[in-house]
Amino acid sequence: MSEEILINVTPRETRVAVVENGMPQEVHIERASRRGYVGNIYRGRVQRVMPGMQAAFIEIGLERAAFLHASDILRPPPALSEDGEPPAPAPPPPIAELVREGQEITVQVAKDPIGSKGARLTTQLSIPSRYLVLLPYSRVIGVSARIEDETERQRLKTVMGELMAPTGMGCIVRTNAEGQAAAALGEDVDYLLRAWEAIGVDGGNSRAGQRIYEDLPLPLRTVRDLLRSEIDKVRVDSLETFERMRAFARQFTPELADRLEHYSGDTPIFDLYGVEDEIQRAMRKEVPLKSGGHLVIDQTEAMTTVDVNTGSFLGQRNLEETVYRTNLEAAQAVARQLRLRNLGGIVIIDFIDMIDADHRRQVLRTLEKALTRDHARTNVHDFSPLGLIEMTRKRTTESLERQLCEPCPACAGRGQQKTAETVTYEIFREITRAVRQFDASQLMVLASPKVVARVLEEESAAVAELEEFLGKTIRFQADDQYAQEQYDVVLL
Structure with a gap:
């Protein structure tokens, strides 16, 4: 499979597209006037405690107060039981016992503000690097579930246990760490410890509402998070950004630095690969399928619904076979659209009704397999009694449509207008x-x-x-x- 990353840079906006076999799969956008907040660490002040919601609203200097749930507040780890096993997780104590109004607290943004909701916070701080995520207030050593080889998982746990033992901290081993030598992982640990030391110094001198730590800009996050051995090329149309990315890659991922190249062609890079057209199509509700069927995608405040229709596809054998083939194609298209449109939260998929139980299993398997390439965490449930598939996709930022669009002034966002x-x-x-x-x-x-x-x-x-x-x-x-x-x- 051919996989490339394209980066388009203009003075006020940076866009990143992940292209697989010539087809855009993901689009990430960062604007100078509205950078995301996920990963940023702030010194906040508790504005209001809400016992009925088991949550507090924290002032961190953003437009709206941010939301901190009791379950996201760091607590001392429970004592081990007599047999040495950790006890079952207990529900958090009342929020009023954890924080009080006016209290200053260090928090990290876990989810950007979405719609009318403020940012979601946590006090369980973490700092990402190329191969690791540092957990300063934990001693847990975790390994990404995407690393499936049990021998490699055990090796990484052993190596990281030795590297982290002197620090008294924990970490999560990211997928990119698979196959990496102990020396490379050790360099990441040194980088994270330096970053944590700087945060500790800044945090002690910060006032409420002040940002202590800011995540990297989108081009450098792309190198850190998306550049893997499977990526053939990373093409950047800005020479200045290319040089910054190459210097960053040479420092943290020298073995992949030569995958970066500066694009200087006359045709805009997103036009060359059809990304611009794909972004425009992602603004539409209807997605055509090659078979003649189509998807209808509706994003609402509560959830996203996807309806599958056969359209003009008549099939070659019988109705059940026609429905089955359309649903198989739709399952792959749905997985791609979720990534491309960055749709998160609850997703309900209404496939065309199938009588054959084996056909339903195959469609579900096809959907799950197509979702394995998604960087966001997904959880797919079996067909419901009504023939619907319910699934969730982790949401940390606004969808592509909500980043690029605003409610229509004529219909106030209803999508309909009076006749x-x-x-x-x-x-x-x-x-x-x-x-x-x-x-x-x-x-x-x-x-x-x-x-x-x-x-x-x-x-x-x-x-x-x-x-x-x-x-x-x-x-x-x-x-x-x-x-x-x-x-x-x-x-x-």
Whole structure:
């Protein structure tokens, strides 16, 4: 499989695309005016304690107060039982016993503000590097579940146990660490310890609302998090950014530094690989399938729903075979769209109903296999009695659509607008209401051209009846500045 990373840099925006076999799979965007906060560490002040929610709101200098749940507050590890085994996890104590209003506390952003929700915080601080994630307040040595070879997992645990023992801290071994020598892991440990020492110094001198530690900018995070041995090339269209990334890679991943190259072609790099077109398509609800079927994706505040339709696909054998083939293709398309659109939280997939139980198992297996390449953690459940698949995908940042779009001013984000007929009858009711409240000899209605055209052509008889009933003259004037749902009734 061919896999490349493309980086497009402009003065106020950086975009990163992961391309597999010529098809864009992920898009990451960072704007200078609105950088993400995940991973940043702040000195915060407890603004309000909410016992009913087992949470507190923390002021960390952002637009909205951030949210800290009791389960995300670091507590002393429980004592081992008599047989040396750790006890079962206990529920957190009441939030009022953990924090109090006005208290200053060091916190880290776990999730960016999303929609109307503030950032999600934790006091269980962690600092990532190329191969590791440092856990300063823990002694646990964990290994990524993506490293499946048991011998390698045991080797990494042994190596990291020896490296971390003098520090009294714990760590998580990332997927990139697979096959790495102890010396390379030791360099990462040294880097993390230096970073933690700097945070400790800064944290002691910081005031509430001040940022203590900021994660790397997107291009350098790309080198740290996405550059792996499977990546063939990382192409950057900015010479300055390329040089920064190459210097960073030579320091932390020298064996992969030669995979970076500067792109200086005349065609914009995202146009060359079709990424721009793919981003535009990701703004649409409907996703066509090669078979002739299509997906309909709806993102709401509570969840994302995906509906699978056969469309024009008729198949070659029978209905069950047609449905099965469409669902197999849809399962792979859904996994790709979740990554491309960065859709997180609860996802409900409504595949076309299948009678054959083996077909359902194959579709579920295909979906799970397609999701294994997703960097975000996913959890997929079996078909429900209604034939739906419920799954979750870890969400830390806004979806691609919500980063690039805003609610439509005409429909206020409903995705629908009232018909000209509906607005016409609303205007008639408003005229009646206005005449009963105020005295006027005539009225003027300002509305969109489409609504006025309907009133004067199809509803002219109704207007005449209304004028006779009210004993008033009513004039209509079209104005291009009015959206279809907007109108004004003016008393003259």
